[in-house]
Amino acid sequence: MLSNTTRPDPGDGGIAPEPDTALDPDAMRRPLSDAWYCVGRSDAVSGTRLKAVDLDGEQLVLGRDAVGQPFALRDRCPHRGMALSKGRFDGEGLTCPFHGWRFGLDGRCRDVPTLSSSDQADFSKIAVQRFPVRESAGFLWVDPYLGPAGGDVPAPPELGFEAAGMAVVELVVEASFDLTTLSLVDPGHVAFVHDSWWFRPSKTLREKVKTFTPTPHGFTMTSHGTTTSSPVYKLLGGAPQVEIEFRLPGVRLERIEAGAKRVANYTFATPLGRNRTMLTNALYWNMPALSLLKPVAGVLMRQFLTQDQQVLQHAQAGLDRKPTMVLFGQGDLPSQWYFRLKREALTAQAEGRAFRNPLARQELRWRS
Numbered sequence: 089m090l091s092n093t094t095r096p097d098p099g100d101g102g103i104a105p106e107p108d109t110a111l112d113p114d115a116m117r118r119p120l121s122d123a124w125y126c127v128g129r130s131d132a133v134s135g136t137r138l139k140a141v142d143l144d145g146e147q148l149v150l151g152r153d154a155v156g157q158p159f160a161l162r163d164r165c166p167h168r169g170m171a172l173s174k175g176r177f178d179g180e181g182l183t184c185p186f187h188g189w190r191f192g193l194d195g196r197c198r199d200v201p202t203l204s205s206s207d208q209a210d211f212s213k214i215a216v217q218r219f220p221v222r223e224s225a226g227f228l229w230v231d232p233y234l235g236p237a238g239g240d241v242p243a244p245p246e247l248g249f250e251a252a253g254m255a256v257v258e259l260v261v262e263a264s265f266d267l268t269t270l271s272l273v274d275p276g277h278v279a280f281v282h283d284s285w286w287f288r289p290s291k292t293l294r295e296k297v298k299t300f301t302p303t304p305h306g307f308t309m310t311s312h313g314t315t316t317s318s319p320v321y322k323l324l325g326g327a328p329q330v331e332i333e334f335r336l337p338g339v340r341l342e343r344i345e346a347g348a349k350r351v352a353n354y355t356f357a358t359p360l361g362r363n364r365t366m367l368t369n370a371l372y373w374n375m376p377a378l379s380l381l382k383p384v385a386g387v388l389m390r391q392f393l394t395q396d397q398q399v400l401q402h403a404q405a406g407l408d409r410k411p412t413m414v415l416f417g418q419g420d421l422p423s424q425w426y427f428r429l430k431r432e433a434l435t436a437q438a439e440g441r442a443f444r445n446p447l448a449r450q451e452l453r454w455r456s
């Protein structure tokens with residue numbers, strides 16, 4: 089809640105005006121509007137292949153121009169609402185399959201072929217919305233925000249090494265963006281939801297102590313010489329260093345290092361629509377020999393993500409009946425931090441200033 093206690097007293101005993109930066113209460117329930125969201129793999133679009141995606145209730149069509157630069161347009165012909173992704177794309181423009189209107193990749197209407205020479209209509213003012221796109225870590229990222237530019241937006245994640253291989257699993261979860269994103273920072277569910285032998289061979293709960301430090305738009309958990317007995321870490325040999333970063337809007341970056349060996353396990357949450365969220369899990373490695381394990385990795389990653397999907401969908405049904413949560417104990421602090429980070433992002437945006445991370449370095453203990 090934004091307080092106005094630091095505002096000057098009106099002095100005349102009157103009521104201080106509502107701060108113009110007051111948070112819209114609905115804004116906290118929605119995904120952050122000004123943020124980069126993962127909209128699919130880079131290789132989902134190539135040549136003249138288009139891809140239709142949902143993003144926070146919006147429909148987008150993704151593609152690449154003649155020199156390979158990605159673009160994102162609203163997937164809706166202004167004429168009758170037809171999906172432009174169903175039309176023809178020649179590398180320079182999209183032709184709507186309904187009445188043949190043609191649009192350039194800047195979104196501007198270039199041609200209305202049904203116009204007669206006696207038609208005085210000027211179609212140059214007709215356009216479809218274009219959205220900014222970035223390409224990073226093998227994925228395309230779109231910021232669906234249409235307000236004034238200049239927000240302090242967290243960067244899409246990058247991969248800090250040359251990947252020899254990559255496995256990706258995408259899964260739609262019928263749950264809200266917040267509930268799904270909380271699962272990325274929730275240590276308490278791991279022992280109960282992800283209890284597969286290959287991930288968590290020991291069935292007993294043990295006390296964990298981890299140090300968390302703030303990062304530009306989130307926080308990081310570092311552990312040196314991880315104590316986990318997971319075979320996934322054993323594969324790397326030695327005592328791997330593991331760093332897990334959470335970053336707004338819904339990005340979890342697990343980086344594992346053992347000598348020159350690198351593995352990155354990235355998870356992204358993307359809001360598709362109300363109570364519909366895409367979870368994308370990407371595993372990258374820099375040892376060519378590990379590529380032999382890619383099919384196995386894909387199966388295990390899908391199993392892992394499906395475990396989250398199943399509990400999240402049941403929990404969403406409970407939250408639909410009563411939309412409250414009790415965040416309790418140190419294991420739930422990262423979940424509370426998520427909401428604090430989100431609130432700060434919204435406040436900074438409303439006040440037109442840089443994001444100031446409200447978190448401090450802290451040691452947390454929980455059993456898992």
Ligand code: FES
Binds near residue numbers: 168
């Ligand atoms: S709906 Fe697109 S041209 Fe008519």
Ligand SMILES: [Fe+2]
Binds near residue numbers: 271277281282396
């Ligand atoms: Fe999980």
